[in-house]
Amino acid sequence: MSFMQKRGLSTLIPPKIASPSKGIGAQQDAARMHRVVSFYEKLPRGPAPEPKPKGLLQRYQARYMGKNASAMPIIHVIGGLMLIGYIQNYYFHLRHHKNNAH
Secondary structure, three states: OOHHHHHHHHOOOOOOOOOOOOOOOOOOOHHHHHHHHHHHHHOOOOOOOOOOOOOHHHHHHHHHOOOOOOOHHHHHHHHHHHHHHHHHHHHHHHHHOHHHOO
């Protein structure tokens, strides 16, 4: 086994803080072991909960680009471009014919 493989495995193995003979620090009694055990009992178990989307963009991404990805963002972009084009055409048409309304 190469050095890099051994180093990779050593990071997966937790340090021996639960062993009274090889504990970290000077105190090696039952009170210290109780503190260590109670600390690890308080840690949450299971997978971490998914973070909730907070802003408008994050909610949009979670809805359309998350686990259930769809083609709706493409449709929204096309619809937005059509709306902007219509607004521009309407504005410039009215500006062009504004003085000829007599």
